[in-house]
Structures are given as structure tokens and as C-alpha cells.
Amino acid sequence: MTARRLPNLVGFALCAALLAYALYAQFYQHIEPCPLCILQRVGMAATGVLFLVAALHNPHRAGRMVYGVLIALAALTTAAIAGRHLYVQHLPPGSIPSCGAPLGVMLKFSPFFQVIKKVLMGSGECGIVNWRFLGLAMPTWVLLWSLALAALGLRANLRRTAA
Numbered sequence: 001m002t003a004r005r006l007p008n009l010v011g012f013a014l015c016a017a018l019l020a021y022a023l024y025a026q027f028y029q030h031i032e033p034c035p036l037c038i039l040q041r042v043g044m045a046a047t048g049v050l051f052l053v054a055a056l057h058n059p060h061r062a063g064r065m066v067y068g069v070l071i072a073l074a075a076l077t078t079a080a081i082a083g084r085h086l087y088v089q090h091l092p093p094g095s096i097p098s099c100g101a102p103l104g105v106m107l108k109f110s111p112f113f114q115v116i117k118k119v120l121m122g123s124g125e126c127g128i129v130n131w132r133f134l135g136l137a138m139p140t141w142v143l144l145w146s147l148a149l150a151a152l153g154l155r156a157n158l159r160r161t162a163a
Helices: 007-028 034-059 062-089 101-110 112-121 138-158
Strands: none
Touching: 007 138, 034 062, 034 138, 062 138, 112 138
């Protein structure tokens, strides 16, 4: 296994593990995801798929740069969504918009970009902190992992030597 494939496979495995835990929390701990949580899952899945494709493709020069940038972009977008989620969670009581329609309903009856805009504004269910680990809420962990995955993607794919 080449020195570039292994870190990309590790990145994929980390994304898969994080998504598996999110599904465990939803279906076994009965913690329903809010719309911002769902967007974070989409971002983490995209990051994982890019890691996997980079590992399978194992490109040279320009291809490595493309994968490194795409992985970092997906991970940093996920981090930005998690940051927005943290912002919504720290708004004072009464300043968070009320809960809206479920995401599936909004997607069915509204244009896609209007739904994304509404979701990013946050809603009542996004402001609730119903899970903590080591004192940090789930969006904080997503933010930290996303930053680490962006760094891993850049380091794995942009370094010059295959050490």
C-alpha cells in the first residue's frame, strides 16, 4: 500500500466511523438530528467519499492536488456548518426561530436553495443541546473532526515525497 493511499483510507474510515456513531445516536439513543445535523452528515459523507476515491485512484501530481483541495473544501464546509450550529446553540433564549417543518417536507415543497438558506438560519430544534461528551456538544466534535480531516486530506495528498 502506498504512503498516499493509507492516510486517505484512514480519512475514509474516520468519516465512516463518525457517520456510524451519528446513526447509532439517532436510532439507538433516540437523539433526533436537526436540519443542521443532517447537513453536517452530508458534508462528512462527501468528505469520506472523496477520501475513498483518492485512495482508490491514487493519482499523481495534479490529481493529488485536486483531491487534497476537494477533501479540504468538503471538510471545511462541514466545519463551517458545525460552527453555525454552535452559534445557534449559543444564542440567548427567545432569539432562536421556532421549529419549522421537517427537512423532508421542506425539500418536497420548497426550492432547494431556499431550503438550504432556511436550514442555515437555524431553528428551535437546532438550538437544543441534547448530547455532550467531555463537556462538548456534538457540533463541537464535528467541527474539531472536520478540521482534523481537512488537515489530513491536505497532508496526505499535497506532500511532495511519498515517505
